[in-house]
Amino acid sequence: MLSASIRSAAPALLALLMLAVPASAQQSWQGGVESQPLAPPPGAVENPDSPPGGPGVPSIMAPPEGGEVRAPAPAQPEVPGQATVGPSGDIEVVQPPTEKIANKTAVFSGLDKITGRIISFDVAINETVQFGALRITPRACYTRPSTETKNTTGFVEVHEIALDGKVQPLFGGWMFASSPGLHGVEHPIYDVWLTDCKQTAPVIASPGGQQ
Template sequence: MSRSASFLAIATLLAAGSVAYAQSRNGIESAPLLPPASVGQPPAAAPSQSARPQYPQLPPPGAPRTAQPGAQLPPPSGQQQPPAAPQTPVTTPPVAPGSQAPAGDSNDYVVVQPSAERISNPTAVYAGLDKITGRITSFEAAIGETVQFGALQVTPRVCYTRPPTETPNTTSFTEVNEITLKGEAKRIFTGWMFASSPGLHAVEHPIYDVWLIDCKATPPGTAKSAGQK
């Protein structure tokens, strides 16, 4: 009886081992085979969490909406978008005659300041100095008239002043001739005289000096010869 029991136990163990071997072989054959790795390439790493695509998160219902700079959000449902403000056309003012618009910005313009108004007077008033005696004599000359002072002949061509509301500026275009010992007239001065700056354009003469004092709107008085008061 002991031999039969031992044979029975051995047969049971062999049957169980064959069944386990068959099951393990079937599992290995049914599993798919991995492709062989290429030589020189590292094994592919598993995709990390950071490589996953990021999707924008939608706000919860009822939360205020935000937009990126420059983006325009549609109006909420049930509301109409207000109409856009009308654009006012830009009109370019005309350029004044005598002025030129710059070639750069079209909104820039050249402002031409009008020249100061000047008044033309019929009479010029001068002062003459005799450097030998030191005597100063004032005399008047009408426009285009020649008045003699010593050996000098003074002829005003124009005499201008400004209105009382502006800065005073009295000027005269004058011609001065010198009478030589031979009785000939020699031009020694031609130009503008300024009453505010007598030394700016002065008459260069060794004995006599003449400069502008004022302009008068009335004709000159009785003409006086040189040297008379």
């Protein structure tokens, strides 16, 4: 009878013993394996929002290995003629500034559409010459150094003498020796275009003596 009562009371005693043992000891006793949280990787900062005892979350503000924080490199200034990569990833080339050489004389060619005759004549800067019914006044004439691509330009003013003797403006703007038709003088009889610039004064040919 005593042994039967002890056997009937054994489950109750076992339950009381389980309550008295800590949970960690129960896990060790039940499974035989202790579980512990993994340590955070080197240089990681534990996230305060993570549960206690949970694995650490690396922070983007964490210093690199060695504990040294490097400042971003300053932007390099653009160098003329050097290729750089822009913010969008495109390659950008900074063109060097072009150098202009001012000249004293502008060289023109003129066409008489009636006779088909073409003549060349020099005009000093800010002086006026007359070709047929046109008066040509160059205000500037620029060339480029020999190390750059040839590009001769000039700012020219052209006036027309009407049949009644009145002078009226016909053209005012830039002429390009490489592209005579880009900005040309529109006249039914005469055409004038820039061909070159000179540093020397214009040469005026004197008429030869008659025999």
